[in-house]
Amino acid sequence: MQRYFVSNKSIKNNKITITDGDCYHMYKVMRMVPGDIVLVCDEDQKTYRSQIETINNEEVILTILETLKQNNEMKIKVTVAQGLIRREKQEEVVQKITQLGAYAYLPVEMEYSIVKVKTEKVQKKKERMQKIAKEASEQSHRSSILKVYDPVSFKELVDIKDQYDLCLFAYEEIAKTGESALKKILESFNGTNILILFGPEGGISNAEAQILSERGFLPVELGPRILRTETAPLYFLSAISYQFELGDQNEI
Numbered sequence: 075m076q077r078y079f080v081s082n083k084s085i086k087n088n089k090i091t092i093t094d095g096d097c098y099h100m101y102k103v104m105r106m107v108p109g110d111i112v113l114v115c116d117e118d119q120k121t122y123r124s125q126i127e128t129i130n131n132e133e134v135i136l137t138i139l140e141t142l143k144q145n146n147e148m149k150i151k152v153t154v155a156q157g158l159i160r161r162e163k164q165e166e167v168v169q170k171i172t173q174l175g176a177y178a179y180l181p182v183e184m185e186y187s188i189v190k191v192k193t194e195k196v197q198k199k200k201e202r203m204q205k206i207a208k209e210a211s212e213q214s215h216r217s218s219i220l221k222v223y224d225p226v227s228f229k230e231l232v233d234i235k236d237q238y239d240l241c242l243f244a245y246e247e248i249a250k251t252g253e254s255a256l257k258k259i260l261e262s263f264n265g266t267n268i269l270i271l272f273g274p275e276g277g278i279s280n281a282e283a284q285i286l287s288e289r290g291f292l293p294v295e296l297g298p299r300i301l302r303t304e305t306a307p308l309y310f311l312s313a314i315s316y317q318f319e320l321g322d323q324n325e326i
Contacts, residue, residue: 076104077113077212079219085138090114090124092134100126100134112136119145119217145217148175150318151267153238154307155231157184157274158191161199163304168203168222170304172210174311177267178221179203182231186276191225200224228282231271232289239265243286244272244306245293256294256310260317268314270294272306 078096092100092114100106106126114122114136121144124136154176156167168179183191200222207220226234235241240263271278271291278286287293296309 075111075113076100076106077115077215079115079208079211082117085116085122088138089127090122090136090138092136093132097129097132097134101129101131106134111139113142113215114138115217117218119147121145121217146215147217148177148315148319149266150263150314151177152311152314153178153180153267153269154311155180155182155269155271156303156307157182157272157276157278158187158189158225159274159303160189163275165203165206167304167307168206168220169210171307171311172207172216172220173214174308175216175315176220176307176311178223179207180223180231180269181225182271183225183227184274185228185279185282187274188276189274196224228285232285232291235269235289235291238267238269239263240268241291242268242270242294243278243283243291244270244296244310245278245283246295246300247283247293256296256313259292259294260313270307270310272303272310275303277303 078092080090080092084091100112106112106129108126108128110126112124112126114124116122121142122138123140123142124138127135127137152175154167154171156179158181159167164181171179203222207222211219240259242259271286283293296306301309
């Protein structure tokens with residue numbers, strides 16, 4: 075069943091109004107007609123089973139049939155911070171981490187970033203990534219859309235540490251020492267939100283790693299192999315899902 079996201083203001087008196095891109099998708103692409111049933115999610119992560127009342131190329135009006143007791147969001151809010159990487163890789167990461175349940179994506183200017191922030195293009199790139207996140211959220215039947223933040227400097231990243239219950243950074247050098255086990259950290263975690271930083275293509279510099287450690291970020295290894303920057307977030311989110319979504323099943 076098709077799923078769409080709307081703002082709360084689009085819902086009034088048990089009716090939902092859909093316009094713009096989603097209207098085009100329903101009317102022209104999916105060829106929907108009055109009577110068709112779809113799922114609609116609002117900004118509060120509520121999911122409505124809804125029936126099309128009227129549809130044309132300007133707007134779709136739906137009637138809410140029932141509010142479903144359904145929430146497919148991960149109970150741990152994971153913000154993926156990542157050193158600036160090439161556009162195609164960044165878009166791939168946003169799509170995949172959305173499917174895996176990440177809460178937000180935060181690009182970071184770092185020492186080894188090949189890509190630099192171009193102020194005049196920030197908004198356009200953000201809108202593009204937010205569109206990718208929306209489509210991936212619909213495809214994976216999420217209850218909310220991944221948030222895409224504006225790029226920040228490395229210093230700004232470090233300064234927002236206190237907004238999170240746990241701050242980590244994936245550091246390949248720690249894998250060689252075995253001093254910080256991700257499994258143990260996750261097993262002892264009882265908070266609600268995590269920030270994890272992944273380096274760009276060139277990785278995290280020694281100077282950055284030292285600053286992160288001094289400011290309370292914990293270095294973690296992601297297995298014995300060196301992962302590419304677009305692969306590492308997927309490994310981490312899979313570990314989060316296994317620990318906090320499948321953990322109870324594993325104990326049976």
